[in-house]
Amino acid sequence: MEAPTWPAITPDEAAAVLACFPDAPAIEALHWHSPRPFSAATLIHTGGDALLLKRHDRRVRSVAGLAEEHGFIAHLAAAGMPVPDLLRTGEGTSAISRGDWTYELHRRAPGEDLYRDCLSWTPFQSHGHAHAAGVALARLHRASEGYAAPARIVQPLVGSLSILSAVDPIAAAQAYVDARPALGAFLEKRPWHKSLASLFATSGEGIAALLALQKPLWTHNDWHPSNLFWAADGQVETVFDFGLADRTCAAHDLATAIERTAFAWLDLGEGRDDHIADPMAALSLIAGYETIRPLDAVAKETIVRLLPLVHIEFALSEIDYFAGAVGDPDAALIAWDGYLLGHADWFQSVAGREFLACLRAGLNLS
Structure with missing residues (x-):
């Protein structure tokens, strides 16, 4: 176990980002911070759907880089594959850039996160x-x-x-x-x-x-x-x-x-x-x-x-x-x-x- 590479997302930071997404409900609390090493993410409790906010260093993921994977997610969703629902800004984009960071916002998808606290490279439980x-x-x-x-x-x-x-x-x-x-x-x-x-x-x-x-x-x-x-x-x-x-x-x-x-x-x-x-x-x-x-x-x-x-x-x-x-x-x-x-x-x-x-x-x- 090691300390996270990237600083945790703060409540003020999350609120500023969510303000760019008109369909995002108001924040009640940041419930959980991901231990994953390559980016920072937090699960946000709101007055409506729970949201997952993910933040990347711009050297790792640009808006254009996120658009590539978001295009694939949209195709899978249209084909009936159960994938997270991406929120979009007022301009219709699925990612934004602020300073040194790039952000994406998802609705919390259905299902239990049974392996959330497991280390990387953890085999299946069964x-x-x-x-x-x-x-x-x-x-x-x-x-x-x-x-x-x-x-x-x-x-x-x-x-x-x-x-x-x-x-x-x-x-x-x-x-x-x-x-x-x-x-x-x-x-x-x-x-x-x-x-x-x-x-x-x-x-x-x-x-x-x-x-x-x-x-x-x-x-x-x-x-x-x-x-x-x-x-x-x-x-x-x-x-x-x-x-x-x-x-x-x-x-x-x-x-x-x-x-x-x-x-x-x-x-x-x-x-x-x-x-x-x-x-x-x-x-x-x-x-x-x-x-x-x-x-x-x-x-x-x-x-x-x-x-x-x-x-x-x-x-x-x-x-x-x-x-x-x-x-x-x-x-x-x-x-x-x-x-x-x-x-x-x-x-x-x-x-x-x-x-x-x-x-x-x-x-x-x-």
């Missing part, structure tokens, strides 16, 4: 929750079909797909780094070309060809239980937090969901590395997904092959965030050594190979 999350993810992918917005502009903390999909992933990684000066400054002191080349040689063979067969799709890219509100029967009631959303593909989103929910990553390096994986959670998520959107053998193969490396692009984006907007080289180093390299290395361990073999057997892959 395989039933994993199955329900798979059902919801398939519904989101079905609702996403037809959304033709281009990939997002360069900004920190986005779950994009430009490196693993490239025939030459090192060249694609170089282009990714060149577009992000803070990331480049961090990596220039390290033999990062050699490190990534080793990972691609070990785990990346054939991934670009498999991804070329997958249909491009706007995806969530941050699918874990604390981004879901839950119904009393254990089903997903609302999906939220589209900050990492971008144009990738369904297999990439599924691999990301498994990588973030089927492992107790916080226990990595704590003496129980052989016991952090739960292949049944991964298989339950996929089984739930297939009740709505069946997967062919190529898609399943793509998911399994992606797993050891699917986190790489977001890890680089996280390093860019820590090295740039936050100015925290120690956190950037953890993201490089512990996250990008550490997670990939685990899949080469005996336990990692056993997990992949179990997943293959459960999916009937040779």
